[in-house]
Amino acid sequence: MNERKIYLTSSEISSLWTAYMNDSMSKCVLGFMLKDIKDEEMKIAIQSAYDISASHLEQLTTIFQRENYAIPKGFTEQDVNMNAPWLLTDTFCLTYVNHMARVGMISYAGFVAMSFREDICNYFSQCLNETNQLYSQSLRIASSKGLNARAPYIEVPKETDFVNNKKYMSGLNPFSEKRPLNAVEISYLYMNIMTNVMGVKLCLAFAQTSPSKEVQDFMLRGKNISQKHIKIFVDILLKDDIEAPHVPDTSVSDSTTKTFSDKLMMFHMSLISAAGIGNYATASAASQRNDLAINYQRLSLEVARLAKSGADIMIKNNWLEQPPGIKDREKLAKNKEKS
Incomplete structure (x- = not known):
């Protein structure tokens, strides 16, 4: 059988x-x-x-x-x-x-x-x-080869501790002193610095090799957003005297010859934008200082807007392949009636 x-x-x-x-x-x-x-x-x-x-x-x-x-x-x-x-x-x-x-x-x-x-x-x-x-x-x-950037070191805890004050979660009031970052928050700040560094270099490589002014402008906008986010995260670390990660030399050449299709480059940017939004969402949920959580949410919106404008460019140029989906039953019925 x-x-x-x-x-x-x-x-x-x-x-x-x-x-x-x-x-x-x-x-x-x-x-x-x-x-x-x-x-x-x-x-x-x-x-x-x-x-x-x-x-x-x-x-x-x-x-x-x-x-x-x-x-x-x-x-x-x-x-x-x-x-x-x-x-x-x-x-x-x-x-x-x-x-x-x-x-x-x-x-x-x-x-x-x-x-x-x-x-x-x-x-x-x-x-x-x-x-x-x-x-x-x-x-x-x-x-x-000594190329990997390590997350910052902090002291290993010698004893367990518990949060005994609601102020531990605060951080929005500009007139009150923020508590020091904890290990979880440092980890996500570091990770998001590194992912944005990669974003900057990819945007540069794609911008200088694309023949399309529209794509060039999009990539340069992406580069500027990534650089802005890096500065925000680095400044937060520096306020607690934590050094920013030493990034390896991930530079690109000065070639302006078309290397990848605009369709591929725009898809790549949509992929890393989605990954970035996911990283920020996870970091926001894991961060216990509310100023950090709100920062991630605000920056996620900025990345989402960039991704939306990228999708618009892809649709306009017929570069966006449609994922599988269900048929529009109402449309099918109406078409049947017309025939």
Whole structure:
């Protein structure tokens, strides 16, 4: 007797679609990085990341074909100019892989949690494990070369303590002294500084290589927002005499040759904007000083507005691929009546 077919759920369909889009983009970017990277150790990490994305695309294509699921357009070799000159430093490439691996681990953990079918759960669990290994590999290489920026050190607690005053949660009153930052708050400030540093460099690389004035202006706006957010977070740390992280040299070259398609660059920005909003939401929930929580919420709105304007540009230029969804039943009925 044939086993009853278990159909994909909406969350599994969305997770598979998102994973394909992200991996097809990553393969293009990583393939270009491999062309020019000189450091052999760093190249190992970039190659690992490329191989993972290529393998994922093959596995996803097999799943799509088995389920009669239309394969997304995603991104192909047409979205990257492999003849473009050197654009990204070796250090940038390694830092990029480490950063995107962190984003990937968060995404894949969510995909596992939203999956129900055993084969889909197993696939995303495998992806999570591979991305975790890639993160560890890139971190190990960066550490061996003294390139990884560590979070600030604080004293190890010698005893437990409890909050005994509501003032612990305060911080909005400009006339009262704010309590010192705790370890959780320092951690999120540090992480958000690092992610915005990566955002600044990506925006610069994309702005100077895009032939579109509209895209250039969007990227420069993104760069300015990231720089503003970095300053806000650094100033908060400095008020408690905590040094800002020493960021490795993640610079870009002065190439202005078109390297990636505008469609790919805008999609990449939407991906890191979404990740940034998620980071800020988590940081806001975890921060116990209410001035920090409100700061994150305010800055999230600024990133959301940027993402909205980016989506408008993508729609205008027919670059925004639509995620799978249900049919508009009312529209179908009306069309039937007309016919």
